Amino acid sequence: MPITPSHELRASLERHNKVFETLLHLIPAKYYLPQDRDDDNSGSKYQKNKKKQLAPKQAIKEATKKARREKLDPANNKSILEIQREVAGLRDPASSNSKQKGKQKATSGDSDSDDPDIDMADLSDTPNHPTPGASQPMPSYESISTIRAKLHARIDGLKQGRGQKGEPGSRDELLEEQRRKRGLLREKRRQATRERKRNEETKKQKKSGAQERDKGHQAKTQLIVPDPVPGGSSSGTTNVAFSAVASSGGPSKAKKYATAADPRAALNQLASRNEKLASLPSEKREAIEERSRWEKAEIRAEGGKVHDDTARLKKAAKRKEKEKSKSKLEWNKRKETIAANMAAKQKKRTDNIAQRNERRNDARKGVKPKTGLSQLAVATLQIVPAATWTASGTNQHVQAHGGGMIKEGSTYYWIGENKLNGSAFQSINCYSSTNLVEWKYVGALLTLQSSGDLGPSRVVERPKVIYNPTTKQYVMYMHIDSSSYGEAKVGVATGSSVCGTYSYQGSFQPLGFQSRDMGLYKDTDGTAYLLTEDRANGLRIDKLSDDYLSVVSNVYTWAEKYEAPAVIKSSAGVYFMFASQLTGWNTNDNMYSTSTSLSGPWSSWQTFAPSGSRTWDSQTTFVLPIGNNFMYMGDRWFSGNLMRSTYVWLPLTISGTTASMPTNYINWVVDVNTGAMGPGPGENQPEAESASLSGSAVVASCSGCSGSSAVGYIGGSGNGVLTFNNVVSNASTRTTLRIKHLNGDTTQRYGTVTVNGVSQTVAFLPTADGQTPGSSVVHVNLNSGSSNTVSIGGYNGGYVADVDRLMVPVS
Template sequence: MVIPSTLLLTVTAFSSLAAARWIVPGGRWLDTDGERIRCHAGGITVEEETGRFFWFGEYKTEDMPEGGGVSVYSSDDLVTWENHGLALGHEFVAPDMIIQRPKVMYSKSTEEYHMWWHADDENYSLLLQGLATSPNITGPYSFVDATAPLGNWSQDFGMFTDRDDGRTYALYSNGDSVEGRDVYLSAFNEEITQVEQVTFRWDKFDLEAPTIIQTDDSYFAIMSHKTGYRPNNVVAFRADDLAGPWSQPFMVAPPYTRTFNSQSGFSLRIDGTKRTTYLYLGDQWDLNSNWEARYIWLPILVDEEKKRIELAWYDVYDLDIETGEVTPIEGETYYAYEDYTVVAGDAWKQEATFASGGKIATGIYGNDSTVTFTGIKGTGSKQWVSFYYQNTDDMGFGDQPYGNPDRIGGEWQIRRIGSVVVNGREEEVERLWQRDTHKGVILSTPLLLELDEGSENTITVGGLWNGFDYKGADLDRIVVYPPEPTNGCHR
């Protein structure tokens, strides 16, 4: 069976593909060389001949926080990623041009791969769409041009191919000015070399980061609000036809979770032998260091009767590419309110009606005020541990380090950084990124930790410097997961 190389994406797996792979949203993902995966705000293309996934995204490092071009990785299972380097570098476009949200599509007419992206300068004054082409999916790609679609502005960029007629569409917001707060869905020509007509326009919703999934009965357009690198409540629209009418927007995740601290960007359809699975591929940005951004990939639950979709949060889950089945991995939970959890220094267990057992561990500050979970069972190998926390930095005032984004003049620090020490091995301190959650909202963030065999392990959490303070987030519980199967990817 031939797999169409489209950004729809529809995937029917071959029997040669390995099944059973774990996805850990928010984890530190590594490639097959053990290096950090740097592929932000991108999309996935499937190679027609092999069915292999190719992931294109912005290459960001501390030295190049705004991006150093477009990186490309490939995988058979969406977990084990091989790095193919830069598919397109800035030097091939313009050194001062920003390349954001790249997407790649195969053009049957030209027999080449076409890469499109939001092309701009550092002041975001151009608002164009860039095009580069290559006969090879991994590149290198040759820059063609940067143009205004139908003479209009173009900001955040997405692509979608209709599974019914094979036509490809561009999705883009048209700027931040009063006149340009719309999102366009526009059809490409057959060659995918230019946009030729507007199919629908979402007027004045002031949204960005658009993507579309197509079910058997509906189209769902997923978009983010415009809050820069600060997370927000991502919304979706539904329609029977791409030309509309489209529904009113609705949230795709629980309120105040800010879509699990992520921004939308791409969606993926997997047609398995047992079920069809849809994936939300989002970015968990870091306001102060966006090169530290993590990836939030979650199953999308579709309810055609209620005409809704929602994201399903799992700390760790297995995705079987062949069958399309998603299986949450079970772990063992250790609670902060229990007596086996020890607080030291100024840390203490505070009443919290929203927390497990009615208490949450707070006052975690530096290396002196800590929380230690004891009696943890380990296997003598690396295991994923999810830390469930509350970060109330939004409770401050605008003129304080932890400003309040919910008040006039407020600012977001958006993160606290915890120190994590296993079994007192202070020379092996791990950094725990704890992004803002909002009052009374508990979210989780994972770390891959080396635990000793037996049930006498301890995990101690303190605070590290995050640019403003040494304070760690409040802790509700941790969940310790079994070792990843040997056929999984070490991340």
């Protein structure tokens, strides 16, 4: 039996159906119907469209126009129900009425839980009262459009009741609202565009005004010659000043005569223009040239530039080519340096690895590590006897002749005579060093006075300094004499610091005896002694007072007439007295005598250098203890020019009661910490004539030089430079270079020696003649490998000594 729904159930279902249909009317059908895809016009991320795509802005405009046309098309605004009814041929006639109503709004609402319960029958105009006892016909319902309008009206009413603004309900109102918003957006964009253009125009005007003010082109609304002021003084002459002159066609004229920025290209342009002018008839050419001169003058009057001076352009082109060539050269040198440094670093790394492996192997075999002399035979700082020693602080050859040395802490202080300007007294100088190789000028302890012992034409020689711990004073003794050497006295001075200013205390003859060449000795027990040459009686040892300021007694006197004395005490407790025979400024075979007591007895005198060597052409001045070893210090005098006198320092071997100095080292090394001494390293000897020359430097013949040639005219007005490239060293270390040079002058010459970019001033003493080279030393940092560059140039516009060769330590 079929189930017949009740009236209430049917009414409820119909209400729900109407609500559902109303909702379907509100949603455009395009969201439910399949849409065509234009695959030809749409591209993907990984594939370009087959058809030509529009530009982004144009595509947006086209899409906007298309959407607008679709919204205005009535066929595109149908609901789903309308489309379904058209397909089924059951189009609701009420829908056409709803379109004619235009802006009618619905007043019905759905059965939302938040809304009050409303019977859908109340929304219909048809009475819903069934007739008792009669068949009830199917009730007629309002159209969907009417219900929708009532629903919208109801929703708006509820929103207004809650204080909210309603939305446009009909299609026309929606379109109108969209047009209004688009109009507001367009107006806003137009306003922003106008504002931007207005700002740009303002900035442009300000910039143009600033430029006109800078160039003096700003127009002024006043007379160039102002009217005379009534009542003012008038001289009949008016001064007019023009900041610039402007003419018509200025920029175009400047462009007409513009040339390339590159000088060489500008010269080519000018040459091309001149060729064209030369091909014209003379009258036309002259007219063009005349007009060109006026136009160029106008351009220059307006502050412009015309680059038509061929001489200046050629000079600029030449300068640019030089700069380019120099830059290229520097770049190549830089590449070579980097490559050499990399190779040197790699070699050093390989050497270090090899050394570590060797040490490991020696340790496994039980071999002791190398020490002492075996470690000294490397490219390190060297003492080079009889060479030019340039002191820092003066950039001159060390002036400490006839001197002595005292050590304070780890620093050695060398105190001697200044003979820079002759034999008469000038000053007593002090130099300092921590390695006995690199010397720095500290200052003058005593200086020339207007009168007295330290006055003009006086003799002040062989200063020696010792320290008195009791009085805490440094005491200096020296030979004081007249220019005729007739006084034969000793002078005494004291100071509170070893290289400070000393106070001269006076002079005297010790114990009434003559004293010329002298020395000082301080024994291990603190007792001090004066070593003095008494020409009438012989060489003496005198004891000093406790304060070291006077002589109290004679200790021992030799009958031999010897001078330039120096005393040491060996670790075995044996005293050695070294002295020179009396031969004036000429050298001789110096002697020594030994004893276990200063008071004697002393042994007979004997030579300590090979007989006939004349003590390697030197005279004793001091013997310096270094650890348990000793260093002989002698002077090689040049009586005709005492400034050029040099220093001969050599290792002195002490064994028992024997002293020997068998070898005249060209260069040798000393370890001031251990006292170890040994021969210097081997040397490479690049010839100057094979090096790179620039400026005025030239190769000249030299009979006494190694290659029978030397390089001269270094420095000077021609700015000659001698450069040794690819100088080889087997270690990255600080070492000593020897420069074999020739200087025929009577004074020092100076040069600037640059090694790997570091420059220093080096002095070059006069040599024996113009054909026999001497040596000047310079202490530098070398890189391991062949990446080193040594250049020699002028100093303060003067000429450097001629250079024979460079001596570079390598092992």
